[in-house]
Amino acid sequence: xxxxxxxxxxxxxxxxxxxxxxxxxxxxxxxxxxxxxxxxxxxxxxxxxxxxxxxxxxxxxxxxxxxxxxxxxxxxxxxxxxxxxxxxxxxxxxxxxxxxxxxxxxxxxxxxxxxxxxxxxxxxxxxxxxxxxxxxxxxxxxxxxxxxx
Numbered sequence: 001x002x003x004x005x006x007x008x009x010x011x012x013x014x015x016x017x018x019x020x021x022x023x024x025x026x027x028x029x030x031x032x033x034x035x036x037x038x039x040x041x042x043x044x045x046x047x048x049x050x051x052x053x054x055x056x057x058x059x060x061x062x063x064x065x066x067x068x069x070x071x072x073x074x075x076x077x078x079x080x081x082x083x084x085x086x087x088x089x090x091x092x093x094x095x096x097x098x099x100x101x102x103x104x105x106x107x108x109x110x111x112x113x114x115x116x117x118x119x120x121x122x123x124x125x126x127x128x129x130x131x132x133x134x135x136x137x138x139x140x141x142x143x144x145x146x147x148x149x
Contacts, residue, residue, distance in 0.1 A: 051141065054132075054139055054140060054141040055141055057138070057139070057140060058140040058141055058142055061079050061081070061140070062079065063079040063080070064079065064142065065077065065078055065079070065131055065133075065142040065144055066144070067129065067144050067146055069119075069146070069148070070119075071119075072118065072119050072120075073116045073117060073118055073119055074116070074117045074118075074119060074122065074146065074148075075114055075115070075116050076091070076114065076115045076116075076117070076129065076131070076144075077112075077113060077114045078107075078109060078113045078114070078115075078133065079113075080113060081135045081138070082135045082136060084109040084110065084111055084112075084113050085109075086135050086136050087107055087109050087113070087133060087134070087135055088106075088107055088133065088134050089106070089107040089131065089132050089133030089134050089140075090104055090105070090106055090107065090131075090132050090133075091104065091105045091106070091107060091115075091129055091130070091131045091132075092104050092129070092130040092131075092132075093105070093121075093122070093127055093128075093129055093130075093146075094127065094128045094129075094130055095123070095125065095126070095127055095128075096126060096128065097125055097126065098123075098125075101122075101123055103121065105117065107131070107133050119148070122146075122148045123148070124148050124149055125147075125148060126145065126146070126147055127145070127146040127147075127148060128143060128144070128145055128146070129142075129143070129144045129145075129146055130142075130143050131143070131144070
């Protein structure tokens with residue numbers, strides 16, 4: 001018996017191939033394990049929303065946190081919000097190319113609302129200063145790139 005190929009037979013074969021392909025893809029996708037980066041991603045997302053609010057409040061300031069490079073030091077200047085003794089927080093110096101050089105310092109300002117760090121603490125290259133700082137009960141977050149030559 002010879003099967004005659006016509007339009008009806010082609011449509012039926014196409015539907016059968018499509019159905020088998022669909023079932024194979026469903027089986028593969030259902031048997032693949034999906035590992036999340038963290039198990040508590042929802043809680044972290046809520047905390048990230050707080051981080052977004054910190055960045056928005058920081059961007060609303062008239063003058064942002066600024067960084068200047070000198071021959072022997074790195075100067076971080078903060079906006080004039082209150083007396084320099086009311087400022088607190090942490091600065092995380094992050095090196096994207098080598099995490100072994102990362103370090104953390106506390107925010108301690110002088111009377112000009114500035115803080116100096118010796119250039120000898122930094123290796124040449126790109127750094128990011130991730131600054132979480134408070135003025136009384138107000139919280140802020142700044143992230144400023146630094147290029148050391």
